[in-house]
Amino acid sequence: MPAELVIPVTEKDTASPQRGSLIELYRPRMRGILLAMGYLSILAIIAYGWKHRIEQPLTAENGAGYALGIVGGTLMLLLLLYPLRKHAGFMRRMGPVRFWFRTHMLFGIIGPVCILFHSGFQLGSLNSNIALFCMLLVAGSGLVGRYFYTRIHHGLYGRKATLEELTxxxxxxxxxxESHLTDYPRIRNQVREFEALAHTKPAGIISSFLTLGSLGFRTWLLYLSLWRQVPSTLPTAQRKTLLRHIGAQLESVRKVTEFHFYERLFSIWHVLHFPFFLMLVLSGVVHVVAVHMY
Structure with a gap:
């Protein structure tokens, strides 16, 4: 029967008290599922608005519909607070960067939803259409950037990783x-096969993109499969530790394989996202001025 798992870590690996060990650093967490459920809830609200867009009582010109436009536009403008907190000297004492990052992501979701209901999920004048599509572009870009960010950092709020460290x-x-799976050859072989597959470089750009893009999903599928294979007869604490260890190993291998791929994508995204946001601000200002002048 496998002994209690002890993972050696260096001083660098325990840079923050929350990590504790490599297992804690890399083990799969349920918050990813909770986040997906949150996104699905937002999509359900949007789908409801789209379905009832004809008969909904909101109008962009007055009442609640108008208020939603003001709220949504203000929240999108307040997205600037996060980059200002990071780079502007006068905001360095105004709370931790993590708080502003969370606020940035929250406003980046609530703001577009408000504006969609403000527009009634329908196209209008040329200036309003431009502002709407710029908003959708920025919102979509933000979600993509968030995904890239988590692939090259230790979690959403962790520090930037390096390939040497991950390896x-x-x-x-x-x-x-390896030493704790000697009694479970089937699980050990599946972990080895996953490692070999993850380190095999696909031939061609399209094949590489599809393989790396689906690696996270395949990692979770394998982890759930192995979770069922670990004997339930093991003591609860020992079984839990072994499962966390397996999950941490799969996750660490995935991060090593994906790192350069997502690092390049994040660099490209970083160059494009801010100009998209400036387009949104400009189109939003033009829209507001045009609406109130004409």
Missing amino acids: RHAELLSGSL
Whole structure:
């Protein structure tokens, strides 16, 4: 029967008290599922608005519909607070960057939803259409950027990773896990096959993009499969630790494989996202001025 798992970590690996160990750093967490449920809830609200767009009582010119336009536009403008907090000296004492990052993401979701209901999910004048599509472009870009960000950082609020660090962690986890799977050859072989597959470079750009883009999904599928294979007869604490260790190993291998791919994509996204936002601000100002002048 496998012994209690102990993962060696260096001083660098325990840079914050929340990490504690490599298993805690890389193990799968339920918050990803909770986040997906949150996104699905937002999509359900949008789908409801779209379905009832003809008979809904809101109008962009007055009442609640007008108020939603003001609220949504204000929230989108307040997205500037996050980059200002990061780079402007006068805001360095105005709360932690993590708080402004969370606020930035929250406003980036609530703002577009308000504006969609403000527009009645229908096209209008030329200036309003331009502002609407710029808003959708920025909102979509933000969601994509968030995904890229989590692939090259230790979580959504963690520090930036490096390929050398990720590789070292994967090797430590692999060496430690190998000795604890001697009684479970089937699980050990599946983990080895996953590692070999993850480190196999696909031929061609399209194949590489599809393989790397689906690696996260395949990692979760394998983890759930192995979760069912770990004997339930093991003591609860030991089984939980073993499952976390397996999940951490799969996640660390995935991060190593994906790192350069998502690092390049994030660099490209970073160059494009701010000009998209400036387009939104400009089109939004033109829309507001045009609506109130004519």
